[in-house]
Amino acid sequence: MARIKTTGAELKKFWSNTDPQFWPKDSFIDGMWWEVNGVEKDDVDVELLADADLVLVEGAIVMEEDDKDFASVLKKWRKAQTHVTLAIEIPTQHEEALVEFLKGVKGKIIGR
Numbered sequence: 001m002a003r004i005k006t007t008g009a010e011l012k013k014f015w016s017n018t019d020p021q022f023w024p025k026d027s028f029i030d031g032m033w034w035e036v037n038g039v040e041k042d043d044v045d046v047e048l049l050a051d052a053d054l055v056l057v058e059g060a061i062v063m064e065e066d067d068k069d070f071a072s073v074l075k076k077w078r079k080a081q082t083h084v085t086l087a088i089e090i091p092t093q094h095e096e097a098l099v100e101f102l103k104g105v106k107g108k109i110i111g112r
Contacts, residue, residue: 003033003058004071008049009110010085011057014077015046022077024063029070032059051110054087085110 006014017023034041035056036049049055059070078084090098102108 001031001058001060001069002071003056004074006055006057006074007051007085007087008046008053008055009051010078011046011049011055012051013081013085014074017077019077022073023061027061027063030060030062030067032057032070051085052087052112 014022032043034044036044036053038054044055057070061068061070061073088098099109
């Protein structure tokens with residue numbers, strides 16, 4: 001199984017998704033490995049993650065027909081989205097320019 005990087009905001013959106021293409025009826029996760037903001041965790045309540053949390057995750061979505069790699073399913077879900085959530089780092093002197101750019105493309109800052 002592959003590990004995948006994401007943010008708390010993106011993971012919460014994926015987690016709450018009800019599309020059976022990604023979360024078939026009676027599916028569940030198994031064998032999850034979590035790292036949140038560089039700290040390994042035994043278990044994570046996804047709904048309690050901060051939007052800006054950086055999350056590294058590995059595991060499986062168990063389904064009736066067959067199991068799917070969590071990272072593969074998340075990547076497929078990402079491709080179906082109309083917006084992307086990014087965690088970025090820039091020099092402070094460019095913050096104002098980034099904020100103005102985001103306003104121009106109807107983006108928003110969801111965490112600091």
